[in-house]
Amino acid sequence: MELRIFTEPQQGASYDELLAVAHRAEETGFGGFFRSDHYLKMGAVSGEPGPTDAWTTLAGLARDTRRIRLGTLMTAATFRLPGPLAITVAQVDQMSGGRVELGIGTGWYAEEHSAYGIPFPSLGERFDRLAEQLAVITGLWETPPGKTFDFAGTYYQVSESPALPKPVQDPRPPILLGGMGAKRTPRLAARYADEFNLPFASLEDSVAQFGRVRAACAEVGRDPERLCWSNALVLCCGRDDAEVARRAAVIGREPDELRANGLAGTPAEIVDKIGRYAAIGSQRIYLQVHDLADLDHLELVAAEVMPQV
Incomplete structure (x- = not known):
């Protein structure tokens, strides 16, 4: 099981804060640093210091890191035209020496579109x-x-x-698709995805959606074993219950709720839950970290969880 770090900078983060997390993730052996692609904080108006652009951030990280994989969960297709996006991702792939991955989806957050003048058509469109x-x-x-x-x-x-330009990775950077859509999502994944990702999904929902994607692969004659299967879950790890509670309080969540819906608890608890995701076929977990100042959180997981998964 590979562990990657997943951040939500629209909730309030500067480039330097993101760079600090990426550096610590790289130093401690995580496989990737990924970020969301959003322009508006969820749950409040402020969101100081304001949004950072996903691909501007990744371009900077491409030059400021050396090993770690870099990508988006997920770039909104509504934000960019496909030709310029292909150019941008290929250039960042060159800048990183071939470490970029493109997660892309339909876009879903209507308010950020209206806040920044971005058209937001119907879901079907x-x-x-x-x-x-x-x-x-x-x-x-x-x-x-x-x-x-x-x-x-x-x-x-x-x-x-x-x-042109061509990316470094041949034939192209990996493409990540995901989500719980029952029909079109599996068909698109079967045709285009190198990795299928489910954000914040239970074991039961993951089994069902992985099954739909596998069926869609069979329909087009694609071997589903050629896809990587992954999940993204909120992280809240502590050496004991008190530390778990402290970290949960910082991000405004309850420990019991996070234990049910995310990856929360002691390292042993988290290793056990990751094992349950591995048992249903998940090969990679994106650990969503909300408190970007808490770099010790990453250290703890790297030292006491990563070696056991």
């Missing part, structure tokens, strides 16, 4: 646009050097694109 974006992005990256790429979609049209 957002899925249609996501499908076309995936076709364009992968098509641009996978077009052989010296060839051009064309695409005639309902929402996006590409004509005689030189399909």
